Amino acid sequence: MTWSLEPGYRRETLPDPEAVGEDAELVAALRDEIATNGPITFARFMERALYEPGHGYYRQTAPGPGTAGDFLTAPEAHPVYGAAVGRLLDEAWTAMRRPNPFTITEPGAGTGALAAGLLSGLRDGGSGLVAAVRYRPVEVEPARLAALAARLRTAGLDGALVADGPAATPTEIGAVIANEVLDALPFHRVIGRAGGLRELLVTASPDGAFAWHEAEPTTPALAQRLDAERVTLADGQITEVCLGIDSWLAGATRHLARGIVVLVDYAAEPVALHGAAKPGGTLRAFARHAVGGDLFRHVGRQDLTATVDLAAVRAAAASIGLAPIGETTQAELLAASSAPADGTPGLTDPWLRGPGATLESALRLRSALARLLDPRGMGGFRVLVFGRDLPADVRLPLLNRVGRAGVQGDRQPSTA
Numbered sequence: 448m449t450w451s452l453e454p455g456y457r458r459e460t461l462p463d464p465e466a467v468g469e470d471a472e473l474v475a476a477l478r479d480e481i482a483t484n485g486p487i488t489f490a491r492f493m494e495r496a497l498y499e500p501g502h503g504y505y506r507q508t509a510p511g512p513g514t515a516g517d518f519l520t521a522p523e524a525h526p527v528y529g530a531a532v533g534r535l536l537d538e539a540w541t542a543m544r545r546p547n548p549f550t551i552t553e554p555g556a557g558t559g560a561l562a563a564g565l566l567s568g569l570r571d572g573g574s575g576l577v578a579a580v581r582y583r584p585v586e587v588e589p590a591r592l593a594a595l596a597a598r599l600r601t602a603g604l605d606g607a608l609v610a611d612g613p614a615a616t617p618t619e620i621g622a623v624i625a626n627e628v629l630d631a632l633p634f635h636r637v638i639g640r641a642g643g644l645r646e647l648l649v650t651a652s653p654d655g656a657f658a659w660h661e662a663e664p665t666t667p668a669l670a671q672r673l674d675a676e677r678v679t680l681a682d683g684q685i686t687e688v689c690l691g692i693d694s695w696l697a698g699a700t701r702h703l704a705r706g707i708v709v710l711v712d713y714a715a716e717p718v719a720l721h722g723a724a725k726p727g728g729t730l731r732a733f734a735r736h737a738v739g740g741d742l743f744r745h746v747g748r749q750d751l752t753a754t755v756d757l758a759a760v761r762a763a764a765a766s767i768g769l770a771p772i773g774e775t776t777q778a779e780l781l782a783a784s785s786a787p788a789d790g791t792p793g794l795t796d797p798w799l800r801g802p803g804a805t806l807e808s809a810l811r812l813r814s815a816l817a818r819l820l821d822p823r824g825m826g827g828f829r830v831l832v833f834g835r836d837l838p839a840d841v842r843l844p845l846l847n848r849v850g851r852a853g854v855q856g857d858r859q860p861s862t863a
């Protein structure tokens with residue numbers, strides 16, 4: 448089938464989502480676990496479907512994000528996004544009085560698209576941070592890290608790359624940036640009932656097909672989370688709860704003694720996420736740039752994701768001493784960083800008027816910006832910035848353009 452990716456600009460043939468199949472060994476292992484232990488939580492199903500070594504969706508050597516993969520993230524859409532994030536980190540580095548070294552740790556670095564855009568943006572923008580930065584990508588799949596290093600090497604951007612693991616204690620100064628990682632953490636699935644909250648577990652029917660099984664919640668933490676957010680589900684209403692955010696954020700920032708933490712994702716306030724407008728929740732699957740409704744198909748070959756709960760992220764940050772610095776949207780960050788202070792080259796100069804700029808680079812930028820700025824798509828993704836051990840009055844002007852956006856962005860298949 449042929450879809451128009453960018454109307455009037457480019458037409459491409461995309462692979463058939465049905466052709467991805469499933470990981471038969473992983474399906475068998477999940478069935479075995481259910482046969483042995485009984486129905487499992489969706490969080491457990493998701494953990495194995497995405498992260499099982501050698502089988503899970505994020506343990507494949509072929510990357511999920513990107514034009515050749517299953518969905519498009521902002522860093523994959525165009526390096527201008529990484530360059531904008533770089534300007535935010537440059538601002539933080541300046542506010543911190545230019546510490547050297549300044550280690551940027553990126554959990555979920557994927558293909559290295561964000562690293563490439565960020566590092567080339569710092570270089571092209573003449574940032575002094577270039578001389579201080581150490582860039583540490585972190586991934587669940589070691590093969591991805593090798594491919595990422597090769598990509599940066601080819602682009603002449605590997606000078607700052609470091610392969611050491613984060614320190615086990617808070618001794619480092621720098622930044623942690625995670626782009627579209629929180630939405631990939633395992634989610635539990637719950638349903639409101641007149642008698643109280645229930646959980647939707649995964650079972651296997653006699654023919655081997657996975658199916659939902661309603662049961663008592665496997666942990667009181669699910670009801671506690673919804674209670675804390677003052678959410679009451681209507682009878683039959685389904686939503687998702689990610690209980691792993693706290694431990695993930697604590698682990699991802701354990702090494703940070705002083706610096707900022709930037710989390711970007713499609714996210715919503717509890718009232719929107721768990722309200723009547725989303726009676727079936729937000730869990731969904733992505734394969735070959737198509738949104739699939741069936742979470743049990745293409746096991747190990749499709750991404751599983753849900754919209755991130757902003758209140759849960761803020762609470763997780765507060766519980767480990769991360770102070771809120773500001774929030775914005777991806778579109779506002781791009782807009783703010785494209786109007787730089789005097790003397791700094793414009794954010795989009797490399798593609799519009801730099802020595803390598805061509806008509807094609809300008810058109811690609813224009814096409815990508817239409818996506819990146821769309822408030823109902825990537826432009827509405829939320830950017831949450833926290834600080835550790837920074838002065839209470841630290842201000843990052845790039846976050847000043849907007850308070851809390853009303854429109855909620857969502858991951859789009861690139862066919863949208």
Ligand SMILES: C[S@@+](CC[C@H](N)C(=O)[O-])C[C@H]1O[C@@H](n2cnc3c(N)ncnc32)[C@H](O)[C@@H]1O
Pocket residue numbers: 505512520521522523554555556557558560561585586587588625626627628631632695
């Ligand atoms: C949706 S992809 C985003 C990739 C990249 N950040 C981007 O925006 O293009 C999610 C990434 O997070 C990684 N990931 C998920 N959980 C992780 C964890 N606990 N530690 C490190 N990486 C993780 C996955 O392997 C995957 O590469």
